[in-house]
Amino acid sequence: MLKAYGADVKLQDAMGSPRDRYDITTNKMPLNPQRAIAELKELHALTSDENGAQRVAWTDTWIKARDWFRTKWQDLPVEQHYDAAGNNYITLKGESEKALLLGSHLDSVPNGGWLDGSLGMLAGLEILRRFTEEYNGRPPITIRLVDWADEEGARFGRSLLGSSAFAGTHSIAADRVRTDRDGARLEDALRRCGVEIDRFPEAERERQNAAAYLELHIEQGPVLERLHLPLAVVLGTKGVERHAVTFHGQEAHSGSTPMNVRRDALAAAAKLALEIRPIAKKYSDAVSTMGSLKTFPGIVTAVVGRCETTLDQRDLDASVLAAMNQEARDASLRFAQEEGCTVEWSRIWSIEPVPFHPTLVQFCQKAIEETAGTSHSLPSGPLHDAAEVSRAGIPSVMMFVQSLGGISHNKIEDTREEHLAFAITALDKLATKTAQWIV
Numbered sequence: 198m199l200k201a202y203g204a205d206v207k208l209q210d211a212m213g214s215p216r217d218r219y220d221i222t223t224n225k226m227p228l229n230p231q232r233a234i235a236e237l238k239e240l241h242a243l244t245s246d247e248n249g250a251q252r253v254a255w256t257d258t259w260i261k262a263r264d265w266f267r268t269k270w271q272d273l274p275v276e277q278h279y280d281a282a283g284n285n286y287i288t289l290k291g292e293s294e295k296a297l298l299l300g301s302h303l304d305s306v307p308n309g310g311w312l313d314g315s316l317g318m319l320a321g322l323e324i325l326r327r328f329t330e331e332y333n334g335r336p337p338i339t340i341r342l343v344d345w346a347d348e349e350g351a352r353f354g355r356s357l358l359g360s361s362a363f364a365g366t367h368s369i370a371a372d373r374v375r376t377d378r379d380g381a382r383l384e385d386a387l388r389r390c391g392v393e394i395d396r397f398p399e400a401e402r403e404r405q406n407a408a409a410y411l412e413l414h415i416e417q418g419p420v421l422e423r424l425h426l427p428l429a430v431v432l433g434t435k436g437v438e439r440h441a442v443t444f445h446g447q448e449a450h451s452g453s454t455p456m457n458v459r460r461d462a463l464a465a466a467a468k469l470a471l472e473i474r475p476i477a478k479k480y481s482d483a484v485s486t487m488g489s490l491k492t493f494p495g496i497v498t499a500v501v502g503r504c505e506t507t508l509d510q511r512d513l514d515a516s517v518l519a520a521m522n523q524e525a526r527d528a529s530l531r532f533a534q535e536e537g538c539t540v541e542w543s544r545i546w547s548i549e550p551v552p553f554h555p556t557l558v559q560f561c562q563k564a565i566e567e568t569a570g571t572s573h574s575l576p577s578g579p580l581h582d583a584a585e586v587s588r589a590g591i592p593s594v595m596m597f598v599q600s601l602g603g604i605s606h607n608k609i610e611d612t613r614e615e616h617l618a619f620a621i622t623a624l625d626k627l628a629t630k631t632a633q634w635i636v
């Protein structure tokens with residue numbers, strides 16, 4: 198039997214009041230980025246194999262990572278509990294109940310890297326330690342560190358599972374019957390970890406008193422490295438329009454059908470695949486991807502009668518996203534007509550852009566300038582838990598640190614150690630500014 202997530206396991210029940218067992222004279226813990234980096238390496242050694250990190254949510258290795266994390270805050274005067282969705286909260290109570298939330302995720306994709314998610318957790322812990330020392334275990338406001346459950350959605354295909362429960366934006370009624378590659382159901386995998394899906398809405402209680410949310414993450418892209426900058430403030434997460442676009446033509450024999458009478462569905466799709474690029478390039482941060490293309494009948498001797506493609510478009514500005522989508526639709530109709538085909542669109546999924554809080558964006562910019570001299574701002578293409586927290590109406594912001602080669606979700610994912618140290622220091626400055634703002 199694994200640990201009972203969802204049950205109100207409170208450390209203080211077993212160990213007395215957290216403050217009673219805390220002694221500031223013996224627990225010196227100023228901010229120490231090098232300690233966080235060493236702990237990141239320790240976690241990686243414990244939970245990776247020759248192919249990379251294996252901390253996939255709801256697996257034994259993930260539980261092992263969480264058990265290891267538990268050993269890291271035993272000396273702090275904090276309270277810990279799991280909420281009804283398996284999110285892990287570590288709370289340093291302050292004079293005020295108003296809380297600053299610092300968060301990230303310990304789970305990884307299969308064969309993942311050593312920094313995605315875990316950097317935010319270990320940096321957050323370092324800041325918890327610093328607040329503990331500076332305020333003798335009782336800061337002016339409450340500081341909470343949260344490890345979101347199943348950010349990656351690697352096993353069941355549902356990302357941001359824990360943070361969507363917090364935000365009340367979850368789709369658990371539809372998600373509960375999802376299965377993994379071996380046919381195991383999401384519902385059963387969660388129950389094995391003590392999480393009952395019917396109690397998911399109770400996770401929204403954690404929003405009480407949450408005044409701001411900060412998240413540090415690796416960039417997972419090449420922009421900062423190309424600019425030779427260590428850090429950036431994230432302006433928000435891009436909205437996504439994801440569609441299936443299918444062209445219908447006429448299957449015909451490849452030998453007997455003259456070129457001028459063909460209704461080639463692939464030809465129309467191929468034109469669209471190229472056209473989405475100049476459409477996206479008109480807007481500075483927009484991206485557009487045709488990630489999948491299937492032809493039918495898909496044999497060497499037949500003109501393609503049906504071509505199924507997928508389109509994924511993203512931008513931080515909702516009006517840009519809408520315009521880009523309309524331009525792609527218009528182009529697809531035009532190409533279908535040129536090739537004697539028809540085209541049909543159906544939405545797979547979409548999410549609106551989530552801009553972060555302007556005051557926190559400013560604080561983050563300042564914190565980066567004070568730490569690294571120059572700041573940069575950019576939107577995030579990938580989604581993050583911070584988007585869910587922000588959608589719940591809690592002022593939020595993220596900070597990115599450079600990724601070497603822009604590579605992530607891979608064992609070669611890496612960031613220079615001096616940049617990691619910058620990131621932890623800048624996040625600490627941001628936390629200080631935010632805490633003063635909350636008071």
Ligand SMILES: [Zn+2]
Nearest residue numbers: 313314348414
């Ligand atoms: Zn991540």
